[in-house]
Amino acid sequence: MALSEIEIIEGCKKADKRAQQALFEKYSKRLLGICMRYCQSKDEAEDVLQDGLVKIFFNINQYKGDGSFEGWMKRIIVNTALNNYKSNLKRYYHSDLEDAASEIVSEVNLNDIFEVKDLLNIIQSLPTGYRMVFNMYAIEGYNHKEIGELLNISEGTSKSQLSRARQLLQQKVAELQGEKVAICEINK
Amino acid sequence: MKQNYEIDEIYRKAFNDFQEEEPSRLTWAALSEKIVYKRWLGINFSKFSYRVATWSIATIIIVGVGLTTYFVANQDKETKNITNLSQNSSNLSKNQSTQTSDIKQNKELNSQSTASTPNNDFDNSKNSTNKVGTINSNQTSEKTTNNPSNQVAYKNKNELSITSTKSKNKVDNFEVIKKEMLNSEDSYEIKSAVVQTDIEKPIPFKNEKTQINSGNIDSTVVVNEIKTNNSSDNNIKKKINTDSTVGVISAKQLPNQNSKKSAYRNFAVSLFAGSSYIDKTFGSTAGNEHYTAFRLHNEAPINTLALGAEISYRFNRLVLQSGLNYTQFGENINYEIMNVTDTKSINIPIIEPIYNQDTAVIGWDTIGWIDFKDTTLALKQYNRNNRFDYLEIPLLAGYQFGKKRLIFEVSTGLSFGFLVNAKGVILNTKENDVYEINSKNDFPMNKNIYNFVFRFKFAYRINENWNIYLQPNIKYNLNSAFSKDFPINQKYNSSGFNFGVSFDL
Structure with a gap:
């Protein structure tokens, strides 16, 4: 049975693997869509998505329910994409x-x-x-x-x-x- | 300008709820490996690989300790066997009814030795008849010529051998295979020497009167103690101690030695400096799993300087050590935490118009209030280096092996640390702010720690007094670096190398 958003959040806060996997399966496509806009290729976008998801898992306790959870994740993903851009500035044409x-x-x-x-x-x-x-x-x-x-x-x-x-x-x-x-x- | 906004609108609409296809490379299995379970020695471990690594290291340590114990036990056993053998050899020669002129010479030598050095611990004239041979050097240089016997003496005797001086009780082809160093040109001391024949068969003791013939001596014979001392004679002859008497040793004149200084020769002082890799573990994390995971993910281990001055006391192969060490624990942190900087309550009235009979609005009436809470969140970034300085007093016991100039030592024990300086920040357990630490008195620092210490030491003896050494070491906090009022039990561990120099007093 699919977990609800609240169950996913609470599970991830306890580092529950099942909840983390549910989060990945539920939101990875949408979050990858954001990464694609900031990156030049899908490979690069998936790297950013991976880093962003790891940040989400480790920082999820900072999400206190203020605003939408998806919006909070999007912001982390965008920040990760920006960090990726800054760290690769020399590489970009x-x-x-x-x-x-x-x-x-x-x-x-x-x-x-x-x-x-x-x-x-x-x-x-x-x-x-x-x-x-x-x-x-x-x-x-x-x-x-x-x-x-x-x-x-x-x-x-x-x-x-x-x-x-x-x-x-x-x-x-x-x-x-x-x-x-x-x-x-x-x-x- | 209109078209500019249109293009924005096109993209905004197109990507408002855009979902990409499934990630092609990134799978859950791959991602879950990246969600670190533990970080140790700078390496990120998943739960599985952490367990594998932990068990592997535990196995290596257990096998290592086992092999070391086996090696040490075997060495002791071998020494014991050798001693027994040499005693047998002595007893046999003691039973010889007739001694040759060489034996008489030995007696004479031993008598001289006893007379000249009354305080010599290793002198024992009553066993002088047990001698069956002499211990000589393989070196051919610097041979003393005014020795009254056939025995010879040399300086720098690195390769001693024993040759029989009796025709009927021959003990041939002995070679010293183990002994402690002879350093000085003027004096030397052999505390332990092992002599070995090239024949493997046991001594054929048929009866007490059996003579030892050339080629019948087996395996190894130990010379437990050979010691020269000061004497007024130009050439003194010292016998080896009674437990393992197989011969006598002749030595060149020795200078007068300060007996007090000699008594302190087992003390050594050392200075070292080195580098330590500092990491940490958390104790019971029940209820704080996310906190510890967050910190492990956002804090990096560091390399720090280690300094020390120590004194050690050595008796036989055991070593006791203490002194004063400087150790630095800590980590580099990089937090991004979201915290509430301001919360305002806003009350908005719900109003309704007041109508007159003609339904014209003549006023407004407040019928209720809506409460809004306007919360201001701030993302704070902390990129800092935590450094906690300790002075430590180690109390260690060790065991020393040695061969020629190389010395290997393993030691373990406790060290007691006193916090002398602290600077950094520590995330609070609510994960919304940090504790600023600017001195050793600031919360949540614990001023006293005690550690388990384990060291190896590889030393090279440069000369009689000086040694240089390399010392791999590990150290674990046994109590938390933070006070009991802080809910997180945090223990640092360090692994590193020290380079040092020691001086034998």
């Missing part, structure tokens, strides 16, 4: 901001349905710094001050990188949109 910038494309129609996988591929193709800032600002909801503190960059840099990230994403999403339209017309 940093493209020049000017080179990365491109013209602002036309509006994207929100009614178009994009495959999440496509969007994931696009965001993974961003330069790492852009990807971090965009994820944190647009999806996680951090403000520029917080992003600056967490990534050890200035607020201005955060804003600038977000802007460039958006430009690149729009461009790539528009290209994807064009491809989809073309495919649809061919099918007609």
Whole structure:
């Protein structure tokens, strides 16, 4: 019988293996989805997920029930991804901001349905710094001050990188949109 | 700018509840191995591997102690057998009705020795007729020439041999295979020497009158004590002690020795410095499993300096040691703890409009209150080094083996430690704050600890007085490093190497 969230939390607080396994099975996919946005590959994302889960197991007593448990775990996973990014800063390829910038494309129609996988591929193709800032600002909801503190960059840099990230994403999403339209017309 | 927000919205919606496929590499089995059960000597152990490692180490220690005991017991047995054999040899020669002129010479030598050194513990003139041979050096240099007998004496006698001086009671081909060092050019002391023949058969004692012929002496003969001492003679001849008399030894003139100094020769002082790897274990963790797991995960073992000055007293092969040691325990911590920094209660009124008869709102009425608690949480990070300094008094007993210049010693005992300085932070058991420790008096430090100590020592004798040594050692707290008021029983352990020098007084 599947354990409830409360049973999982209480079990994990007692280092009960059955509860830990239940947590892994219940949340690993969702948490891996977060890691995928911050990492360039699935292998790297799984490494981050592993580290994050170990942190969750060892720090679960700090979760006092304030807010959702999943939100608490997500925050740990995001922090782990950020630590991973910071520890691998030298390894990541940093493209020049000017080179990365491109013209602002036309509006994207929100009614178009994009495959999440496509969007994931696009965001993974961003330069790492852009990807971090965009994820944190647009999806996680951090403000520029917080992003600056967490990534050890200035607020201005955060804003600038977000802007460039958006430009690149729009461009790539528009290209994807064009491809989809073309495919649809061919099918007609 | 509109499109910027649209792209944010696209991603926010797409990833709001996004679930990736199953992890391909990361499985529960792999992850559970990463959830550390114990950390020991800097290695993370799962529950299973920790048990395997613990039992392996216990087995190694038990086998090691067993082999050492067996070795020591066999050595003692061998020495005992050898002594008996040499006694037999003495008794046999004692029964010889006729002594050759060589024996007479020996008697004469022994008489001289007794006369010249009345305080010699090893002198025993009444057994002088038991001598069947002489102990000589294999070295051919520095031979003394004014010896009245055929016996010879040498300095630096590293390879002594015994040769018979009697034709009918020959004891040939003896070789000293074990003895303690002869260091000085002017004096020497042999406390224990073992002589061995190259023939394996037992002594063929058919009756008391059986003569020992060349080639009939078996196995080993021990010379328990050979000691030279000061004398007014230029050349003195000392017999070996009566229990194992097989011959006499001649020695060159010895300088006068201070008898008081000689009495203290069993004392030695030593200084050492070394490095110790400090880790810890927790005692009963019932109810605090998460606390201990959290600390083990977020605290790292350290290497610290160990210093010491000790004095040891040696009698036979037993050694007693004490002195003053400096030890540092501690760990490096890296906590991230969430704690409540502020809680505010906010009461929000529930109000309803008050209507007049025309249903027009003429006012508002408070009909109740809603309580909200606004809690401010802060993530605090502690990246600190805990260091607890102790002065310790060890009380150890040991056993020493030796061969030529190499000495091996194993010792164990207790050490009593007094906390002299403390600095660091310790997580409280609620896991929401830390105890700041800035002095030895701060909670939760325990000012006194006592430890179990186990040491090996590999020493090399440089000369008569000086030794250098390498000393692997382990030490375990026997009581908690924290006071009884602190619910966690924490014991440090250390393993390391000391390098030292000792001086025989």
